[in-house]
Amino acid sequence: MKQINLNNVQEAGEYKTLPAGAYICKIISAVDHPDKEYLLITYDIARGEYTGYYGEMRENHPDWTSVGTFYRSYKSTALPMFKRFCSAVSKSNMNFVFDGNINADEHTLAGKLIGIVLGEEEYYSNSGDLKTRLVVAKEFPCAELDKQKVPALKKLPADNTGAQNSYATAVADSSMEEVPF
Numbered sequence: 550m551k552q553i554n555l556n557n558v559q560e561a562g563e564y565k566t567l568p569a570g571a572y573i574c575k576i577i578s579a580v581d582h583p584d585k586e587y588l589l590i591t592y593d594i595a596r597g598e599y600t601g602y603y604g605e606m607r608e609n610h611p612d613w614t615s616v617g618t619f620y621r622s623y624k625s626t627a628l629p630m631f632k633r634f635c636s637a638v639s640k641s642n643m644n645f646v647f648d649g650n651i652n653a654d655e656h657t658l659a660g661k662l663i664g665i666v667l668g669e670e671e672y673y674s675n676s677g678d679l680k681t682r683l684v685v686a687k688e689f690p691c692a693e694l695d696k697q698k699v700p701a702l703k704k705l706p707a708d709n710t711g712a713q714n715s716y717a718t719a720v721a722d723s724s725m726e727e728v729p730f
Contacts, residue, residue: 567594567602567667569683571697574665576638577604577617579655587622588655595662619685623649633688638663640690664689670703679705 575595579588593603603617610616623631631649638647641662646652668686673679686700 565599565602567599567683569667569669569699571664571666571689571694571699572597572599573691573694574663576658576661576663579658581655586624587620588658589618589620590658591618592663592665593617634663637688637690640692662691664691664694664697666697666699668700668703671705673705 572594573596574592577591577593579590581588594600606613606616621627621631621634635647635649638658638661639645641664645657645661647658647661665688666686667683669681670684671679671681681702684703689697
């Protein structure tokens with residue numbers, strides 16, 4: 550092993566595990582990727598026991614760039630999901646409209662509230678272990694928090710093996726929506 554200096558490294562502490570569920574979240578940023586026709590949304594939990602969950606993770610681990618993020622494609626095949634996203638943000642923020650047309654400046658999404666259902670899905674890690682992770686199952690208007698149902702664990706087909714590429718396997722099996730890359 551190469552020598553490393555741990556003198557100025559803070560030891561990892563215990564983290565609460567975020568359970569699958571419905572959450573009121575705040576959009577931190579939205580970055581447009583027009584070449585691939587999607588928005589990269591960074592968010593955090595805004596209310597309840599897990600307020601600031603992803604922000605704390607990003608602060609403690611700056612290299613964990615994908616925590617608390619999801620994609621919303623606006624390709625023609627994904628427009629129904631994109632419209633659900635636009636509607637959820639608009640209905641969650643009084644006097645705010647984001648419609649992807651006249652009101653389509655993604656920078657205006659920063660600081661806006663949105664309801665998000667996080668569900669669990671199986672995937673294979675790079676080492677071939679079967680694991681679960683949280684994924685954004687859907688967005689909803691914040692006022693409808695009590696109406697949300699958490700989807701059942703999305704299992705991989707029984708014939709998958711750990712030797713397969715974990716990310717490609719999970720994406721290929723995903724029926725949530727089109728992945729933008």
